[in-house]
Amino acid sequence: MLKVEHIGIAVKNLEASKKLFETLLNTPCYKIENVESEMVSTAFFKTGDTKIELLETTNPEGAIGKFIEKRGEGMHHIAYEVADINAEVKRLKDAGFIFTREEPFRGADNKMVIFLHPKSTNGVLIELCQEIVGG
Secondary structure, eight states: OOEEEEEEEEOSOHHHHHHHHHHHHTSOOOEEEEEGGGTEEEEEEEETTEEEEEEEESSTTSHHHHHHHHHOSEEEEEEEEOSOHHHHHHHHHHTTOOBSSSSOEEOSTTEEEEEEOGGGTTTOOEEEEEEOTTO
C-alpha cells in the first residue's frame, strides 16, 4: 500500500457538511460527484497530502443510508492507494481477508475501488483504490 488516500465520512446533509468542512479545514471543496451505482453523493477536500471524502446517501437503502441509520454520522472508511489493485486483492484474499465484492469497481474521484469487509479488519471498513489511467 502506498499511502492513506482519503478518509470517508458519512453525513446526513452534504451541503451543510460541505460548508462545515470548508470552515473547519479552511479550504474549499474541490469536487462534488454522484456515484449512482453506490447510491451516494460525495464531496472532496484536500489538506496537505490528506483527502477527506464526505458521503451522503441518495437512497436510504444504500450502504451509506444504512450506515447512518445504524451508527449515525461519522467516519465510514479509510482508503489506501495501491499501485495494482488486482494484485493487492489477490494478495489479501490469499492471506484470508474478506471483501465486500469479488472484483474492483469504478468509484468516485476517477478510481477503481474495492472494500475489505470489516469482519476481517478489526471492525474498520478499508477501501483499496487505484487511479484510473486516462479515465
